[in-house]
């Protein structure tokens with residue numbers, strides 16, 4: 217593995233590339249990355265870097281978001297077949313149809329959407345700021361929220377706003393069941409339970425905190441607690457261990473493994489850098505529209 221790592225490092229320099237890895241990536245992929253984080257954090261860090269090439273270790277919509285924020289850089293993916301089933305649950309056509317049925321509604325979409333869907337949205341949001349974005353829409357008569365029905369339910373409960381939601385969900389997060397949380401609490405009674413808002417509502421309601429991956433990292437670092445039950449994709453546990461060696465982390469379910477996130481490995485990173493073939497580029501027309509929804513989110517803070 218050391219040789220592979222050295223070859224990647226060498227080629228990364230030659231290509232003037234930056235490697236970014238989502239919090240759900242394999243440990244060795246997280247280790248080789250220049251930045252680890254959630255999708256928007258990574259796209260923003262990559263945009264700020266002086267690199268000409270962004271190697272995005274994550275899923276397709278994340279590389280598209282990087283391309284939207286860095287049109288002058290070349291974004292490549294080690295495996296372009298790494299899609300996001302949740303993002304694929306709604307198309308731009310579906311959203312246009314939904315908007316036509318609610319012409320007065322403001323449309324808000326989770327970052328887990330294709331660039332084409334983002335181009336149809338008024339606001340993009342992440343799992344960290346969905347509640348903030350919805351709270352800011354005081355004058356909106358109606359709010360469409362796509363595609364994750366569980367994030368919609370969580371944000372609706374937090375803000376007291378009724379949301380017109382979509383029947384989308386993350387097939388990995390729904391594998392975490394309420395009985396997993398109950399069993400984990402029985403085994404680790406002192407642990408704090410942190411659930412991702414993509415978890416089913418019955419799971420989220422059993423958690424002490426409902427947080428995105430980025431906010432989970434922040435919370436754990438500051439917390440006085442020493443043990444945590446983590447209800448999200450298992451990859452985050454590796455990062456939490458690494459950043460907090462004095463604390464203990466228990467995945468709520470070993471079944472919460474995203475097969476798409478695990479498609480990326482060191483060999484594919486090396487091949488992508490060698491061949492420079494797997495480029496993800498969003499057309500100018502879609503990029504400009506999609507960026508408006510991201511900028512609208514940023515303007516909320």
Ligand code: CIZ
Nearest residue numbers: 254255256343428429430
């Ligand atoms: O924004 C991301 O990266 C996703 C999809 C989840 C999270 O909480 O990091």
